[in-house]
Amino acid sequence: MRPARATRLGDMTATPIRVAVVGAGPWARETHIPALSAHPGVELVGVWTRRPEAADDLPVPRFESIEAMLEGCDAVSFAVPPDAQAPLAVAAADAGKHLILDKPIAGTVEGAEAIVAAVRAADVRSIVTFTRRYAPETRAFVDAAQAGRYAGGLGRWISGSLLGGRYSSSQWRQDGGALLDVGPHVIDLLDATLGSITKVIDARVIADDDLWHLTFGHTGGATSTAQLSLRVPARPTVTEFSVHGPDGVVTLTDRTTGSVECFTTLVDELLTAIATSTDHPLDAARGLHIQRIIAEVHRRVA
Structure with missing residues (x-):
């Protein structure tokens, strides 16, 4: 079950929620800042960056320190590498701030566990930017898959984004x-459509070409395959998901909804979660579940 879409006028909270962004890279500039700036239920109060000059050309002020940021906001939206995000997210939760977390939520399972523990101890709300999950076309696919009898699935994401372009200079990527x-x-989408992933059946990678082939087992007996690469010169990016079984085949290739619109829906639903004191299905605990699967893949290919 996902929460109902929050009202776009922010009337579920008495005043707009004050949000700060951590990070000033392409993802923060293209998605976080535009979506948060335009949202009627949000006051974008500023950004924090490790290097002051990284925020020189941004349309919002820069906080001089993490401490100053946490004093001046109600929620923190992260657009930084996973290893950097984990300790900062724990500090934000400890300070009573709600969290918008990038994926993966940490660099290690232990880091993800620390975030979940901090969120639960502080009783704050969290949500993870599994961006496509907030698109209506993806939600229609998930609903159809969950409503039918399907025992197998495929997820493909093939692009050349690490060969050049705005994200190719990202060291963690x-x-x-x-x-x-x-x-x-x-992994999140296969897990959502076929049931929780309970084991990694097989994991193989051709590291130089960033070619990953993964096979998962799901609760209830379904199996799925994931094929991934960011070093194949595919233009445009190939994304394809399908499930199959006694009720036929359901596919998803549509990526019509842009990242800003997806992120706006994410913010709507975070506001609902805050106003109703309920955890979102795509919260830090969900991020931890996905983190554990990634760690098992690494273990299998090591």
Whole structure:
């Protein structure tokens, strides 16, 4: 069950929620900042960046320290590498701030566990940017898959984004490859459509080409395959999901909804979760579940 879409006028809270962004890279500039700036239920109070000059051309002020940021906001939206996100997210939760977490939510399972523990101890709300899950076309696919009898599935995400372009200079993406960057999206969606992933049946990678081939077992006996790469010169990016079984085949290839619109829906639903004191289905605990699957993949290919 996902929460109902929050009213866009922010009337579920007495005043707009004050949100700060951590990070000033392409993802923060193209999605976080535009969506938060335009949202009627949000006051974007500023950003924090490790390097002051990284925020020089942003349309919002820069906080001089993490401490100053946490004093001036109600929620923190993270657009930084997973290793950097984990300790900052714990500090934010400890300070009573709600969290918008990037994926994967940490660099290790232990880091993800620390975030979940901090969120629960502080009784704050969290939500993870599994971006495509907030698109109506994806939700229609998930609803159809969950309503039918399907025993197998396929998820493919193939692109050349690490060969050049705005994200190719991201060191954590270069180091982690497709498994860390788009893997969480694919794993999450297969898990949502076929039942919780309970084991990694097989995991193989041709590291130089960033070619991943993964096979999962799901609760109830379903199996699925994921094929990932960010070093294949595919233009445009190939994303394809399907499930199959006694009720036929359901597919998803549509990526019509843009990232800003998806992120706006994410914010709507975070506001609902805050106003109703309920956890969102795509919260930090969900992020931890996906983190554990990624860790098992790493263990299998090591």
